[in-house]
Amino acid sequence: MNPSERVSGTELGCFLRACRNRLTPAEVGLTAGSGLRRTPGLRREELATLAGISMDYYNRLERGKETRPSPSVVDALAAALRLEETESEHLRILAVRAARTSPEPPAAPGRVVRPGVELLLESMRPHPAHVVSRTGDLLAHNPGGLRLLAGIESWPVKQRNVARYLFLHPSAREVFADWGNQLRGCVAFLRALAGTDPDAPDLTTLVGELLLKSPEFARLWARYDVKGHSHGRKTFRHPDVGEFTLGFQSMRLPDTQGQNVVVYHAEPDTPEYDAMVLLDMAASEPPATVDNGFTKKE
Template sequence: MGSDQHSNDLAGFLRARRTQVTPQQVGLPTGPGHRRTPGLRREELATLAGVSIDYYTRLERGKETRPSPAVVDSLARALHLQEDEHEHLRRLAARAARTAPEPPTVPSRAVRPGVKLLLENLRPSPAYVLSRTLDILAANPGGLQLYAGIDNWPARRRNLARYYFLHPSARDLFPEWDTRVRGCVARLRALAGTDPDAPDLAQLVGELLLKSADFARLWERYDVRPHRPGTKHFHHPQVSDLTLGYQSMQLDGTPGHRLVAYYAEPGSADHDAMVLLDMLGAQNTSRSADRTADADRRDRTR
């Protein structure tokens, strides 16, 4: 991806966010009649940011690629961007100003033995290791069982974004599916701001744009959001309703790898459900290992 595409990324972000800010939010009168433009008009945003209409129009068209830090900060204030979104805009502007593209990075998918041992020691708490594009690289039994049906997919296809949008069980599993998928897409958008040429990201986004209209709609909003701790609600087909807290942490020595672990208060119904998930996941893992061993034995006797 060259500098022209980088400037298009900046332009696309500005256009998308401008349409999401209403005149009422910035104290502008709406006036009589219907506004044909959703959100703010270009001239309104330019005035709020203290830049000329011509200059802002060139930014949105990708013709201006070197906005100063002061202009970027003014645009962020005018667009009512949150801190994460403001930082994303800074990164887009910095990339647009470059004349030569940076070489794409190809992160490792290998999970260290010590991390796999840690996943096992966290049982019965569901836990797994994610790549930067939300591939499940490793998981303990409960971590895989938590996402109902994902173990039916080949290991290379086990990706949370793919699961949210394409797996038939996802909408039933998450009572707050809309909130969950918005956060998922926003995290991928944040990655696109730091490493837009990454082949792993391009492949996943391309697949989801083609196969999911919901993903395509959210992708065009240009929301960005980091991963934060909290709670998640599940309506699981095997253990019914449960609410689990979760914590995410970056793993030292492996760029882009993140460990996610869930927890519940000991003695609670949620903790009992968590223990049951771990047991079911262990049984599935054992059966899968037996099938693999049987297949290996058949191959050796042929």
């Protein structure tokens, strides 16, 4: 993978090609046939047949020469490719963007954390909580919300980013019990963002850095997986309190250009809750209400 890869380009064609390459003929009820196949997955003509469109039209779509597929064609391709709902929606977004003659300029990311939100983070203790930008920059936190990502406090404030931590910080592999799944989910989230704002400077800068510094990121980025996750459970192997599993919930903050507050939780009177209390006590960073390097407003 060339580290200088742009996030934009013909995203629709690239996504179609990646999805086609990871789908085998057997998965869609086709026989592989005789002879050596030069493609890892479906051939273009096979996918075109399954979607009920001409091979020439599909070729133009994948090569970026056709940029106005109808909704029915997009849905037929999603069905033929066996896409999940999140992936199908991503394909629809890419098709809409491809049809625009004058793409809208990317929106500026929200980096201003409102004081009321910071007070909310503090009130959530001992539940670890933090605010992240749309690309995962750590903008504000309560003590546990920072300490949960063990070692990230050693980085300068403006370098603290969840994706950067996962791929580049030496502690991340040990902190997350399912580190590999965390990597895949992180890249899939950034890929989904690239479908809506492919030329946004905050995204292109982060992706460019990770492509250059992390072969694992480059490998996963080339897969074009897309996925969002707003809740679930994560298991941590933390140097302060040992291994514990917490639920998490991510919630979009309105009027912030993409900020999310992420809160980790556990039932009271459980070992997991006790681990949160210990983590909060062990946290050496000051509360999130102090100046964290970003401008605030009322």
